[in-house]
Amino acid sequence: MSEILRANNVSMVFGGLTAVDNISLAMEDNEILSLIGPNGAGKTTFFNMLTGVYKPTTGNIIFMDEDITHLKAHQRVAKGISRTFQNIRLFKDMTALENLMVAHPRCNQENLARVLLGGRKLKMQRQAIVEECEEILEIVGLKEKEGELATNLPYGKQRLLEIGRALATDPKLVLLDEPGAGMNSVEKEELTALIRHITEKMGKNVLLIEHDMKFVMGISDRILVLDHGELIANGVPREIQTNPQVIEAYLGKGMIDDEEE
Numbered sequence: 001m002s003e004i005l006r007a008n009n010v011s012m013v014f015g016g017l018t019a020v021d022n023i024s025l026a027m028e029d030n031e032i033l034s035l036i037g038p039n040g041a042g043k044t045t046f047f048n049m050l051t052g053v054y055k056p057t058t059g060n061i062i063f064m065d066e067d068i069t070h071l072k073a074h075q076r077v078a079k080g081i082s083r084t085f086q087n088i089r090l091f092k093d094m095t096a097l098e099n100l101m102v103a104h105p106r107c108n109q110e111n112l113a114r115v116l117l118g119g120r121k122l123k124m125q126r127q128a129i130v131e132e133c134e135e136i137l138e139i140v141g142l143k144e145k146e147g148e149l150a151t152n153l154p155y156g157k158q159r160l161l162e163i164g165r166a167l168a169t170d171p172k173l174v175l176l177d178e179p180g181a182g183m184n185s186v187e188k189e190e191l192t193a194l195i196r197h198i199t200e201k202m203g204k205n206v207l208l209i210e211h212d213m214k215f216v217m218g219i220s221d222r223i224l225v226l227d228h229g230e231l232i233a234n235g236v237p238r239e240i241q242t243n244p245q246v247i248e249a250y251l252g253k254g255m256i257d258d259e260e261e
Contacts, residue, residue, distance in 0.1 A: 004029045004173060004205055005050070010059030012045050019045040021229040022059070027173075032199055033207045034216045036240075037226035038249060043209045044086060046226070047175055050207075051083050052076045064172065078105070080172035084162045084179060086209075092151035096142050096161055099150055100133035100168040133168055139202075140164040140194060156187035163194065167202075174198065176208040180215050188212070192219055217241065225249070 005027040012020040020042040027033050035043050048054045050061060052073035060069040068076055091099050101107055106129055137143045140160045145153060150161060159179055166174050176195075180188050192215065198204050210216050216223065217237040225233040225240060227249040233240055240246055 002029045003027070004031075004064055005207070006062040007046075007050070008060050008062070010046075010049055010056040010061065012042075012049055012054055013057045019229050020049065020056075020226075023226075023229075023231045024059075025224060025231065025234070027205065027207060029205060030199065030203075031205060032195065032219055032221045033205075034220040034223045035207065035209050035226065036211070036213075036216055036223060040228075041226040042229040043226055044177060045229075047083065047177055047209065051081060051175060077169050077171075080170075081175070082166040082169045082171035082173075083175040084159075084166055084177055086177040086181070088155075088158050088162055090150040090158060090162055090165070093149060095147050095149055096137060096153065096164075097130070097133055097146040099161060099165050100136055101129060103165045103168040104129050104133060105169060136164045136167050139167070139197060141190060156183045156190075159183060159187075160191070160194065163198075167198070167204075171204060173205045173207065176206060176210075178209050178211065180210055180212050188215055191215075195219055 003026050007023060007025050009022050009024050010020060011018065011022050023046065035046065037043055045054065049056050052071055052075065056069065060067055062068070063076070063079060063081060066079070068079060071079070091102065094102065106125060134143060134146060137146050140163055142157060142161055142164065145157065150158060153161060159182070163174070163176065163179065180191055183191060195206055196219075199206055220237055222234070222236055223240045224231060225243075225246050232245045232249060233243045235243070
């Protein structure tokens with residue numbers, strides 16, 4: 001497999017607090033990679049460095065063989081990195097379809113001159129954008145809700161819509177920050193199927209943060225574990241479940257006993 005993402009010795013220091021401490025990792029193409037750890041371990045801070053919200057205090061980030069360390073968030077989106085957020089950030093007064101359209105790259109290329117002079121060509125382009133966004137809504141199970149305001153959707157559906165909006169940017173790598181938070185068991189089954197579709201059918205890569213260990217162990221090709229800003233484990237699910245450092249820091253002895261029964 002080829003490498004799609006690499007972080008080299010990245011750290012993030014806020015004042016005197018080290019939130020992420022000298023982490024290095026590589027993500028292979030066609031891989032579902034999960035990032036776990038207790039609250040305050042530095043997971044979202046690490047996501048923020050990958051997506052351009054923060055610039056690392058030290059180290060660099062390579063995406064598809066290009067150093068993107070100094071690129072801003074919107075520039076990284078243009079390169080093929082998109083994300084969702086731990087706290088949902090939809091445009092709640094827009095419809096489900098409009099939330100996807102506003103993220104579509106070709107919508108963002110329009111200017112006043114193109115609007116005034118576009119004519120039939122512009123109409124055709126806009127129709128193509130609508131159709132592409134409707135296809136994504138179909139994939140995330142929201143096609144029948146395309147005209148509904150985002151704020152009126154159930155919480156679990158809002159989570160799926162946010163994933164759809166991330167897909168509308170046509171990314172190569174999708175970062176999902178706690179995508180299963182607040183979902184019930186049925187919704188998490190739908191989420192699992194969606195992530196597998198994104199990777200296996202759409203050819204995209206997924207890096208996710210999640211606290212639901214059953215979900216993580218079932219969906220991940222490989223798992224990274226952070227604790228107090230440090231990377232303490234890197235391996236396939238079974239290796240992580242039986243790693244003494246991980247058990248002590250996060251999983252707990254009870255879960256391992258349950259898995260062995």
